[in-house]
Amino acid sequence: MRLGVLDVGSNTVHLLVVDAHPGARPLPAYSHKTELRLAQLLDGDGAIGPEGVDKLIDVVREAAQIAEDKGVEDLLPFATSAVREASNVDEVIARVYKATGVELKVLTGDEEARLTFLAVRRWFGWSAGKLLVLDIGGGSLEIASGIDEEPDAAVSLPLGAGRLTAGWLPGDPPTAEAVRALRRHVRAEIARHVAGISRLGHPDHVVATSKTFKQLARLCGAARSAEGLYVQRDLKRSSLEAWVPRLAEMTAEQRAELPGVSEGRAGQLLAGALVAEAAMDLFGVDTVEICPWALREGVILRRLDHMGPA
Secondary structure: OOEEEEEEOOOOEEEEEEEEEOOOEEEEEEEEEEEHHHHHHHHOOOOHHHHHHHHHHHHHHHHHHHHHOOOOEEEEEEOHHHHOOOOHHHHHHHHHHHHOOOOOOOOOHHHHHHHHHHHHHHHHHHHOOOEEEEEEEOOOOOEEEOOEEEEEEEEEEEEHHHHHHHHOEOOOOOHHHHHHHHHHHHHHHHHHHHHHHHHHOOOOOOEEHHHHHHHHHHHHHOHHHHHHHOOOOOHHHHHHHHHHHHHHOOHHHOOOOOOOOHHHHHHHHHHHHHHHHHHHHHHOOEEEEOOOOOHHHHHHHHHHHHHOOO
């Protein structure tokens, strides 16, 4: 059957269409992205204003129409931190549903971490052993660890690249003082959870997902996406540490000229790099492997599991 997953994230709204059935690997059929930056549309009270909701409705309506045009039988719409943390979340969901007929499921941070972990486990299989999974989104950082398909520990921290850029890094480029302050904040937040997760045992395999990690890996020498889905891509902490001070001195326009860095993500790449560097350092990780699958695939896989055998 043809499934569609509609991901309303902090940076983009992404429709992914796949051909899938239980027991088989989902095959991507179509992808459509719209940059919305919901996290930047919050007002002083933490609500998504009328203009922001109108924009979201337009994007969701367009995505639903595209899904119908592509023959999607079952659309799985969900929203993450930008909608979840809006003070008017119920109103936003109600307005979107009334205008489009699409009912967004608001995922908790714990659900995000667990579904991403499921996708990574299915990608690498049981032979990967105990996994430690890191995922940097626009609004949050998810960390999960475990030996099975359900992680033994899963946490979501308000350390997304877009959120931190907006809240901590004014200026282009930001001042050295602002960068140091953000570095301290990020490391303090992550450090609170290191002991609890590390207590579960040393991971056999450390994996990273998300656009931020993919761009950082490409920047540090990993293969281009054009070289194929199954090419192994790694990110070494030593390479990342060498890049962080360079990124801090660049403007967003200069970062956008770097290999693998998109114009839309260039402004928040420094914040993402500081989070990635901190997580790898505090967990004692020298290298992470980039996984092509993440939250959207996790949502699809969970849906297929609930369908049962074909």
